[in-house]
Amino acid sequence: MSVLEQMKETLKEEIRRAVIDAGLVHEAEIPEVHLEIPREKAHGDLATNIAMQLTRIARRNPREIAAAIVEKLDQGKASIREVQIAGPGFINFFLDRSFLTKVILEIDQKKESYGKSETGRGEKVNLEFVSANPTGNLHLGHARGAAVGDALCNILTAAGYDVTREYYINDAGNQMRMMALSIEARYLEALGKECTFPEDGYRGQEMIQIAQEIVKEEGDRLVEMMDREERLSYFQQVGREKLLAKIRQDLERFRVTFDVWYSERSLYESGEIEEVIGELKEKGYTYEKDGALWLRTTAFGDDKDRVLIKKDGSYTYFTPDIAYHRNKLARGHQRLINIWGADHHGYIPRMKAALQALGYDADQLEVVVTQMVKLYQGGELVKMSKRTGKAVTMEELMDEVGVDATRYFFAMRSPDTHLDFDMDLAVSQSNENPVYYVQYAHARIASVFRQASEKGLAASLEPEKLAKLELEQEYDLLQKLAEFPSEVAQAAEQLAPHRVVRYLYDLATEFHSYYNAHRVITEDKELTQARLALLASVAQVVRNGLKLVGVQAPERM
């Protein structure tokens, strides 16, 4: 637990005790004590609304209640410098400044671990994201999913969850055949043979490229292959490998890696699909109609029942997916988190229904839906079309915008905002671009340290020296640094990576403001050493925070 968290716990306990001592209400009636950081600095470092919450039970006006509580409070116990009653009945606490310099020691001690917490208590969480079909390259929307998913994994891990990062490979089903047909057409085309492109084929450039590679590697020997099915199976196999390799390569460049790449096909091979159908039948949630096997998902709030086995005997996409989710749970994950694009959100109720039919709790599956991304370039909306395969690929995005800016821009917004991605802004190396603003804070500090070491100066952690940090802005910075672990924990609880980005931006703002107003390296050696210690802490937290969202913290830029 961080120093701030410890202090808050102590203070909460102290408030509870004071409420009881004041004889306001019975112990069992006390609601949970909330401590919040007030927006307004004049309202102290921490505030509680407990007096207002108690109005109904204690049947007195909140300011009176607050006064009674304050009277019983032992201020020394929780590093409190001053207590005020304000507004409708808030109790505002002002912290003892010396307490806050402790955060510098804590950061120095924990280094890259500062920000971690135990709120997740080691709970096993499976986070599945991207999971794009191996039928083409990754695009804009996948990039958002990758940025959000990876940041969430990092944040949940930091908050003490045991996270498995997983990619589900849809390598079975119709789309794989379509992929093979598309490559076949491109292959024949590359050899100058007559062919018609399949109507719903994949028209992306990558298909042409793969076909050309195959021509290079195999020549025209596949044309001679008498058995077309055999040929298609070859294209399917090779296409899968090549496309998957490219996906993996793009993701790695984007700094995203997975613990598990789970193949849909393996569920066919292991018999788990048959198994799960058997289980659903056994539990009585299936029925036959029109030659198909249905799952009664309406029993769990879905709009309509869903087909498991089509009348041609094949499975719908849904069926292996049920087996897959069951598999993830069977592997010991208490919690499943999926990152899905908005175009799949209609799928959520049936998946939750299926899990309930299997006897699981609907809440064990949480789906973070990332809304659509609109790309703007030169002030114009960049049009995309799935049908023609014309779309901005993740690779192009990385080439043009860069990984840092792309990841920052996606992580910066709440997943459920409909995002306007301004490429000109993301590319611009100017003050308009928020990525550089945060990175610049880090580079600037690194620069100060280079200057300092030339002069033989280094940070000092001696309490007498740290006590020289007496400016209001230094105090604010220290407090901001102290909040970092709970910010991360909150981002984890709310599955909201943008909170971390927000925090970093605010921290950078406070730092830049401070840096502009005060010199770090001065004639006063002890003060210089103390300020260097403060800056080292800021740099460490910026680094740790950027790491969570997958953005680099440069020493120079």
Next chain:
RNA sequence: GCGCCUAUAGCUCAGGGGAUAGAGCGCUGGUCUCCGGAACCAGGUGCCCAGGUUCGAAUCCUGGUAGGCGCACCA
């Protein structure tokens, strides 16, 4: 028609029961003998509409309106 997401400043977005609703961009003016000006400081307008719950609503509920996305024996 039904479902999900969204609606906050000119634009892009935070805030999601509490005290005077914030930030960036853009606009205007200012800071620089000094550690990196990709910086800092100052200045303006705003919670889609109507009801309801509450001591208190931008926040929760209901009903509208507008936009996005879904509504397959496709994946």
